[in-house]
Amino acid sequence: MMESTQVTPMPLWPPMYTVKKSTRSKQVRLSIHPHTGLTIHLPHRSKYSVDIESLLIKKKSWILKHLASLPPPSLREQIALPAALDLKAIDETWQIEYKFNCTKPSLFAAPGFRLVVLDKAPNLTCSLRLLHTWLKRQAETHLAPWLSQLSLKHNLPFNKVQIRHQKTLWGSCSSAHNIQLNYKLLFLPRNLAEHVLLHELSHTKHLNHSRSFWRLLSQCDPNCAQHNSALRNIESELPAWLYTERLPR
Numbered sequence: 302m303m304e305s306t307q308v309t310p311m312p313l314w315p316p317m318y319t320v321k322k323s324t325r326s327k328q329v330r331l332s333i334h335p336h337t338g339l340t341i342h343l344p345h346r347s348k349y350s351v352d353i354e355s356l357l358i359k360k361k362s363w364i365l366k367h368l369a370s371l372p373p374p375s376l377r378e379q380i381a382l383p384a385a386l387d388l389k390a391i392d393e394t395w396q397i398e399y400k401f402n403c404t405k406p407s408l409f410a411a412p413g414f415r416l417v418v419l420d421k422a423p424n425l426t427c428s429l430r431l432l433h434t435w436l437k438r439q440a441e442t443h444l445a446p447w448l449s450q451l452s453l454k455h456n457l458p459f460n461k462v463q464i465r466h467q468k469t470l471w472g473s474c475s476s477a478h479n480i481q482l483n484y485k486l487l488f489l490p491r492n493l494a495e496h497v498l499l500h501e502l503s504h505t506k507h508l509n510h511s512r513s514f515w516r517l518l519s520q521c522d523p524n525c526a527q528h529n530s531a532l533r534n535i536e537s538e539l540p541a542w543l544y545t546e547r548l549p550r
């Protein structure tokens with residue numbers, strides 16, 4: 302009998318990782334993302350120094366299991382023009398048509414939830430940039446009024462809302478009660494997007510993640526804990542091209 306010579310690719314050990322300090326994490330946390338790999342999140346004001354080497358060894362089986370489940374790099378990095386935008390948060394699916402041999406790159410919305418992207422020739426960078434801009438406008442149209450409604454409903458007034466493309470945050474709230482929302486929220490299931498809006502509104506009363514903050518957020522969102530944990534892993538389910546915010550010209 303011939304022996305099989307099939308090679309199973311194994312993730313390298315020790316793995317490549319990024320360390321991020323965050324005012325939001327209260328404890329050391331690991332995450333694995335198809336686009337960024339392994340990230341070690343450390344609390345910003347860590348009282349103790351973290352021995353990363355021991356941490357990696359302690360979590361070795363978890364890390365290896367999750368790194369192995371990532372798609373191969375060739376697939377991960379291959380970003381194609383999307384055929385549709387599934388905006389679950391606002392219950393809209395837009396089909397995209399690309400038309401080339403046109404004079405100037407542009408994008409317009411046509412009846413029946415169709416987006417038409419025009420360009421001289423196929424150009425990934427240019428088309429994706431047009432889609433990012435359209436999504437930002439779409440978020441301004443839908444997320445801003447939604448935030449206002451929730452603000453009135455729960456009596457949590459805010460000052461201004463701004464839609465941005467934040468790399469790591471779903472949203473933020475300043476001490477002046479200005480709220481920033483990420484337009485990637487459009488791709489989340491409606492209940493999770495609403496949870497993020499309520500999270501930021503709750504920061505208008507508590508500018509921290511104290512017990513009082515979570516108590517208030519749980520009053521606004523009875524499924525708070527479930528939604529909060531669902532959000533931790535959902536990013537890997539979003540389309541890869543959404544992460545191309547710094548496109549080369």
Ligand SMILES: [Zn+2]
Binds near residue numbers: 325500504509510
């Ligand atoms: Zn927060």
